Amino acid sequence: MSSQNPRASAIMPVYNREEYLKETIDSVLNQTFTDFEFIIIDDGSSDRSVEIIKSYKDPRIKLFLNDKNSGTSYSRNRGIDLSSGDYIITIDSDDINLPQRFATQIAYMDSHPEVGICGSWVKTIGEVAGELWRCAVNPEIVHCRTLFEAVLCHPSTIIRRKYLDEYSLRYSVELKRAQDWDLYCRGARHFQITNIPEVLVYYRWRKYGKNLSDEELMSQKYYYFYEIDKRNFQALNLQPTEQEMLVHRRLGNSELKKDQDFVLESNLWLDKLFGANQIAKVYPQSTFLQVLAGYWWEVCSYASDSPLQAVSQFFNSPYLDIKSQSATSKAKLLGKSLVKKSYFSLKNALKRS
Structure with a gap:
């Protein structure tokens, strides 16, 4: 040396x-x-x-x-x-x-x-x-x-x-x-x-255990998730509700639900993030849409009974701006979303104190 x-x-x-x-x-x-x-x-x-x-x-x-x-x-x-x-x-x-x-x-x-x-x-x-x-x-x-x-x-x-x-x-x-x-x-x-x-x-x-209840995921045990989320939301000038915070954590931790209320809430929240970033410009907007679409795809595929149903729901996104995209842009978004995979969040945060 x-x-x-x-x-x-x-x-x-x-x-x-x-x-x-x-x-x-x-x-x-x-x-x-x-x-x-x-x-x-x-x-x-x-x-x-x-x-x-x-x-x-x-x-x-x-x-x-x-x-x-x-x-x-x-x-x-x-x-x-x-x-x-x-x-x-x-x-x-x-x-x-x-x-x-x-x-x-x-x-x-x-x-x-x-x-x-x-x-x-x-x-x-x-x-x-x-x-x-x-x-x-x-x-x-x-x-x-x-x-x-x-x-x-x-x-x-x-x-x-x-x-x-x-x-x-x-x-x-x-x-x-x-x-x-x-x-x-x-x-x-x-x-x-x-x-x-x-x-x-x-x-x-x-x-580690999965399929956490709302009460478990909102408990003091996971406070550090929400502390970091709050800091990120401040940069986007967002003040989310408690329910929106919970939806965000379920998306980030891949703790998804199959019920349609969660599916709709997730899509609405992803759209809200997209709109906030249009103003705050924290993240590159075109890539941000791609990433948000990736999380939307995970929600659709988890809640659907078949790949065809998942694709249909993905394209019929009620809030996040996917339906108005050109056919080529839609195809690109879907293709990039299919390869999106989450490995950390809950795993990484829980591994060591």
Whole structure:
């Protein structure tokens, strides 16, 4: 490694991860790209985590101990402030980084100075193994979809330090979960965010319940969703009702309903978002319509008994402006909507505290 500042700083908060920690550390130290420092912040572990970390003699490892358990946002922010690399590489303490991850992402960022945050595709391991998460690649689509969900798999991301400092971006310590999504929402208003369409991380994933009731989804347990939603709606100059907030969360979390009331409410809300953005101009409007149509397609396909019925309902959108589009535009919207897929939101927000 160079005697000057390293090109990158890999930052990993740790809290009681003795079961998986060695495998994760090995995956970082065995990268083909070697010019990096590995900053590990232990957040008050009571297991063997610190002992495992101290057993390594690699000079790239820099271990710091928090005085008390302070949460992942505090730990990541502390790691950023202690780091000296041009790039911040996010590491979770139970995942596996493929050997070419750092080299691939740093080469991409070097050749794309307009990009501030870049993730990758991932494969899942653990309780739910073998899933391939194909994250959105087009920066405009990523930007638009941050209104609903995280879009990037956080432990696969690399962040340009210059932009963190230039736009005063850090993780929100007041949010206990989904801090990454909040960072993407704020960052995407200043620079491009994207994903490399290549698996670079094996992401440990476990089972979570689905089909939440309205009461469950509106409970204090999921307050962080609504805190981030409120910030996004402020940018659009929107003050949604409680029911509209709930509809938005069901769309973002893929917690859909089959009843026609929900179908109609969803279409009306998507149209309201489209109209608000016409005035506020937060998101590129043509891409925004494409993304909103993608969510509308998910509602139609979930509520329909057949693909033909879903297509019919999609084109007969009562509020969102699809019916008035030309035949070619309709076909393009449908085609792009068919490949729209949500992987994160609820999954990403619930994974770790």
